[in-house]
Amino acid sequence: MKYLIDALKNPGGYFASTPLSVVCAVFAAMFFVFTVVYSFRHMSGRKGLWRYYIYILATFLATLGILFSANFLLLLVLWGFLGLMLYLLIGFGREEGTPESARKSLAIIGGTDVLLLLGIVLIWSIRYGSTGLPGFLRLPFAGMGIQLDTTGSVIAYLCLASAAFAKAGAMPFHTWLPDTARDAPVPVTAFLPASLDKLLGIYFLARVTLEVFVMTPAMNTVLMALGSVTIMAAVMMALVQHDLKRLLGYHAVSQVGYMVLGIGTGNPVGIAGALFHMFNNTIYKSSLFLAGGEVERRTGTSDLARLGGLVKAMPMVFAAFLIASLSISGVPPFNGFASKWMLYQGVISGGGTLWVVWLVAAMLGSALTLASFMKLVHSVFLGQPSQISREVIESREKTGFFTILPLAVLSLLCIGLGVIAWKIPFADYFRPGVGGELHMPGIWQSGPATLVLLAGLVIGYLIYLSGSIRKARIVAPFIGGETLEKNPDMRVSGVDFYRTIREIGILKVIYRLAEKKLFDLYEVLQKIAAGFGIVFSFMHNGILSRYLLWFVIGLAVLCIVLI
Amino acid sequence: MTFVYLIVFGFAATAALGLVTSWIDRKVTARVQYRVGPPFLQPFIDIVKLLGKETVIPAGASRGTFLMAPVIGLAGVVAAATLFWVNQFFEGGFMGDWIVAIYLLTVPSLSIILGGFASRNPLASLGASREMKLVMAYELPFILATLVPVIWAGDLSISGIIENQSDGITAGHLSGIIALIVALLCVQAKLALVPFDIPEAETEIVEGPLVEYSGPGLAVFRLMKNMLLFTLPFFLIILFFGGMRLNGINILWTLLEYVGIVALITVIRNTNPRVRIDQAVRFFWGPMTVLATAAVVLALNGI
Known part of the structure; x- marks a missing residue:
């Protein structure tokens, strides 16, 4: 506390502003406003709302503090505070698994906070250990240039990177994210894991990678490999999910992979692409979560099998969801494509000998993303309406203004940032501390390309006008003479669209292992801990004879050793 | 103004050539089945x-989505x-590169x-989900x-790929030939032609995603498919044969390459x-x- 007061009294030594942190702060402020506005309606009727808004405000202020802190210890304190806020905010969820998810996220994020502390201590001892200056409390968060040539420095880097990975949700510290997405209230998910945590995690990773350490090719390869694995594994898991929010949660993981991959390339284009992608991701991901939240509020479920055909009930929400889906899948000319494209440029020129592998993983990842979002679009908004959807459509409730406003702004940003992508001054904003020109081997002129696409739309429209489009007739769908309404079993919910993929060769084995949570660090550690527990409870069963047995064995061992 | 001209040219030329290609495809199919086949203007x-x-x-x-989909495609x-026309006939790269081309070419599948x-038809849902799986595959x-x-x-740029093949086409290397075979089969699936017409499968799910389409909507989808029938072989020619070369004897070669690719696609689909x-x-x-991986490894080693 004293430390924080000192920090506020002498801001010079503790706070500093870079162009990147300013942009991040602007985005954070935007998401803060949207979350509050959206929560008016979505959270109404829950208990303890004043605490909820205080937590949201505290989260926002702590985020600003982290973005502008020039000092490792201040950052560490606020970082830990954010983890706690997330824990408290998840607690507002009403799902069955909420307490468990909150615990899990606190354990993973808190655990990596310890690693962060360890990393900071290591940095201090590497850099200033012999002189004791400038004092551990004032360890600056910039301009270190530590070489990754000793074991200590590598461990320090890995510790800091783990903290960033856990916050952003990259593998192997991702497992709290899908659970949180499923159980936490939607505005919380949209605010923290989908936007602020991404901004902070990737911001921190970029600063650490570029300003604190000097990267080696080996470490870059590690980052790129982690990024590619994150992209592919998370999207494969997302394909087979059957819960709207959990599916989105897996995509929140998958997209981090792109950012880690971009930062791992170590060249200016790749890093600028990664940071651009970070901003784009926060835009479309919050849009997706907010749209999904509205669906959940209206229908009371996020189970994909019980949704469908909701476009008639909420056309605006559908439009926002579709735009965000196309953005996240990287369909030109939306913003997701612009940043992915930049990232690919970075991978091609800075990916090392294995660049083809990273490139193909990233490009295939985006095709799979498209696939899983098409499934969502079908199961939630299009396709044949379920019983619940019919009731919602018949209720004729309008989507509220406070829901539409954030979605509309975010959708416009998705299109706008994509179309003017080539005019954005990347050099100034998305290039923290990296020198050198932004050299792009490829070409993407988003402006002219958008014009061509628009021209295509106009041509299509003209063809329509020349036809009979204006006197369209509405007829029941043709299903070989059957009527859909009389045969509810004929409804295709779309949940199992990709079961075919799951049953193929080696994928079958991997999916089965993943469902046993074998790749979940938290669960595995929990099992190991439980294993210790069994041993201890066997030893300390509270019965005198067993303690006596240990006593005798111990005596025997002592005798043998001493003799 | 040149821009509008380019787009109109891009559309008109592609549509015309696509329709011609579609006629070739139908004629060859008819001959394979001992039929006479349609007249030239039939498509x-x-x-x-x-x-x-x-x-x-x-x-x-959803009326809006249902009618918008063909137009998006x-x-x-x-x-x-x-993108291909401009980079084929003008010096210097324009608009986009290989990555952009790959992404743009998935838009038609996306629209289907x-x-x-959006058709609210279970058969269409099934067919569309198959199309999606095919895209992933x-x-x-x-x-x-x-x-x-x-x-x-x-x-990376399309024009760069064309220029760099002026002293030796990609298909002249072993890796190029392997890649061409793979790409050709992928094009077959991209066009949803037999043996990969699983999404449409007329005999089981009655044209799948297109089952509810009629009139202008179906016309736009048809036109889109016919244009793809030209655009995809064009892309292959750019990638593997150094683009269209319209000087002297090369016209004949280009024509041969194009007709060869189309004929191969047609023969595969008929047999x-x-x-x-x-x-x-x-x-x-x-x-x-x-x-394909073997081809990439070979290419990286210069074979």
């Missing part, structure tokens, strides 16, 4: 006729074709899927195979039964990916 007449037919919209479907093909989903080998010319050219979707996924993620 064009088909589309005009469809424009005159009534528009029918399935009850309870058409815009995707127009953009991809313009969206249209199918062929995308991996397609990316790898089309990467081979990029590696040979050492350049094979339809496979199941899981077989198709296995085929593309298995042998095709292995072949």
